[in-house]
Amino acid sequence: MRHRKAGVKLNRTSSHRKAMFRNMVTSLLKHEKIQTTDTKAKALRAWVDHIITLAKRGDLHARRQALAIVREKNVVHKLFAEATEKYGGRDGGYTRIIKIGRRPGDAAPVSMMELITSEDSSAKKGIKKKETPVIAPKIAGKEKETEAGEMPAVAGVPAADDKTVEKVEASPGETVVEDAGVEIAAPVQEEHSGDIVSETKAIEEETGEIQQEPDKNLADDKNQEEKK
Numbered sequence: 030m031r032h033r034k035a036g037v038k039l040n041r042t043s044s045h046r047k048a049m050f051r052n053m054v055t056s057l058l059k060h061e062k063i064q065t066t067d068t069k070a071k072a073l074r075a076w077v078d079h080i081i082t083l084a085k086r087g088d089l090h091a092r093r094q095a096l097a098i099v100r101e102k103n104v105v106h107k108l109f110a111e112a113t114e115k116y117g118g119r120d121g122g123y124t125r126i127i128k129i130g131r132r133p134g135d136a137a138p139v140s141m142m143e144l145i146t147s148e149d150s151s152a153k154k155g156i157k158k159k160e161t162p163v164i165a166p167k168i169a170g171k172e173k174e175t176e177a178g179e180m181p182a183v184a185g186v187p188a189a190d191d192k193t194v195e196k197v198e199a200s201p202g203e204t205v206v207e208d209a210g211v212e213i214a215a216p217v218q219e220e221h222s223g224d225i226v227s228e229t230k231a232i233e234e235e236t237g238e239i240q241q242e243p244d245k246n247l248a249d250d251k252n253q254e255e256k257k
Contacts, residue, residue: 037072039068039069051098051100052100053065054073054077054098055100055104057073057077057124058077058099058104058108058144059101061143061144063141063142064140064141064142065139066132066137066138066139066140067128067138067139067140070140070142071126073124073142074126077123077124078121078122078124079098080095080098080108081112081123083095084116085112085113087109092105092109095108095109115146115148116146116147117147118147119145124143125143125145126140127141127143128141
């Protein structure tokens with residue numbers, strides 16, 4: 030019976046299982062990632078967290094305890110020298126398990142197990158979302174910048190602050206008068222120039238005849254006599 034004993038047996042004896050995990054911990058700390066089955070990776074997390082916690086403590090007794098598990102001295106010395114810098118910002122969870130697929134042959138689920146440093150976590154927290162650029166509306170071929178909280182101008186609708194000037198086309202012989210920012214076409218009477226009078230006088234001098242207007246009173250008398 031298990032009697033509340035934690036851990037998996039993995040169909041191995043205790044000595045075989047302990048030697049296997051010691052080899053796996055050494056390989057993971059040396060290469061920072063290994064490939065194994067899902068069940069072994071989940072069981073290995075407790076071993077890795079225990080070794081890194083000893084390295085962060087950093088005293089002589091912790092170093093001797095780590096040397097009793099890890100098989101290579103160089104790996105232990107390197108881990109104790111870099112533990113505070115790499116894992117100082119974390120209080121556990123020093124590993125990441127990524128599922129890959131299934132192993133050919135027995136179709137066992139395989140995962141990639143790798144170490145997580147404080148630099149990786151800080152880099153993820155420092156990522157900022159991309160700000161969406163503000164597109165300024167185009168009015169009459171000109172671009173206007175819209176500030177935060179300001180409604181963009183709509184094409185065809187004048188702004189409240191801007192002074193708009195409406196232009197009215199004037200017909201021939203009319204002038205445009207500006208009044209209160211609005212241009213209005215005002216009719217103007219045409220003035221007779223003196224050129225026409227001078228031309229008529231020149232014609233009369235050449236012909237020698239002066240055209241006289243008929244008297245209206247004489248014309249009326251003639252009409253009355255004819256009627257009688």
